[in-house]
Amino acid sequence: MPNLARPYGLRRFALPWLMLDAALPSRCFSCRTRLGSTQALGACRGCWMSLSPALEVTPIPVGGATVTSAVHYDELARRYLLRAKFGRRRELFEPMGAMILAAFRSVPFRPSCIVPVPSHPWMTWSRGFTPSREIARVVSRSTGVPMRALLYRRWFPWKSFKRLNRSARRTLAARAFGHLPGLHGQSVLLIDDLMTSGNTLAECVRLCSQAGANEIHGLVWAKAVF
Numbered sequence: 001m002p003n004l005a006r007p008y009g010l011r012r013f014a015l016p017w018l019m020l021d022a023a024l025p026s027r028c029f030s031c032r033t034r035l036g037s038t039q040a041l042g043a044c045r046g047c048w049m050s051l052s053p054a055l056e057v058t059p060i061p062v063g064g065a066t067v068t069s070a071v072h073y074d075e076l077a078r079r080y081l082l083r084a085k086f087g088r089r090r091e092l093f094e095p096m097g098a099m100i101l102a103a104f105r106s107v108p109f110r111p112s113c114i115v116p117v118p119s120h121p122w123m124t125w126s127r128g129f130t131p132s133r134e135i136a137r138v139v140s141r142s143t144g145v146p147m148r149a150l151l152y153r154r155w156f157p158w159k160s161f162k163r164l165n166r167s168a169r170r171t172l173a174a175r176a177f178g179h180l181p182g183l184h185g186q187s188v189l190l191i192d193d194l195m196t197s198g199n200t201l202a203e204c205v206r207l208c209s210q211a212g213a214n215e216i217h218g219l220v221w222a223k224a225v226f
């Protein structure tokens with residue numbers, strides 16, 4: 001069978017374009033449509049406009065705390081979060097931080113410090129950043145409220161919260177987190193990218209309360225409902 005690519009030099013012609021396409025993506029990472037001139041950070045205008053704000057306040061069963069979420073966690077929001085976290089596109093946290101900032105301005109709580117919910121140290125090391133810190137930095141910069149990383153997650157237990165039942169998640173959360181001095185008398189705003197079962201945030205609220213914080217509330221980019 002004749003090799004059709006060779007006579008027309010298609011391989012030689014196509015390869016530089018394929019390389020260019022990989023280096024400068026020309027399609028929206030979310031819907032895969034070809035990007036025009038009105039794109040931002042690799043997504044088309046339609047995808048950005050379709051992220052639906054959904055301000056929702058959820059009570060946490062610890063110390064009267066609540067969590068406010070900014071965006072409805074649908075398939076589109078999930079794609080954005082995966083791109084930012086696992087695609088290591090930390091620049092996406094800037095607009096995500098702006099969305100969470102809008103949610104912050106709509107609630108009456110005025111904190112004295114912003115505390116990002118810590119990730120597992122392995123994830124921070126392998127990614128090179130912590131999603132909650134990236135978002136918290138945007139809120140801190142715009143509001144002037146200082147960001148203080150006073151909570152940390154231990155290397156052990158190593159387990160992921162995924163695929164655990166409710167009581168196992170609660171037990172793991174209680175062993176996984178610790179706090180540094182400096183929370184006494186503070187009004188704390190905990191910030192995270194995503195709330196799933198709520199156990200992580202509940203544990204962070206409990207820790208802040210034990211450390212003497214006056215009032216604690218949470219703010220997340222999205223709340224996943226399972």
Ligand SMILES: [Zn+2]
Nearest residue numbers: 028031044047
């Ligand atoms: Zn798109």
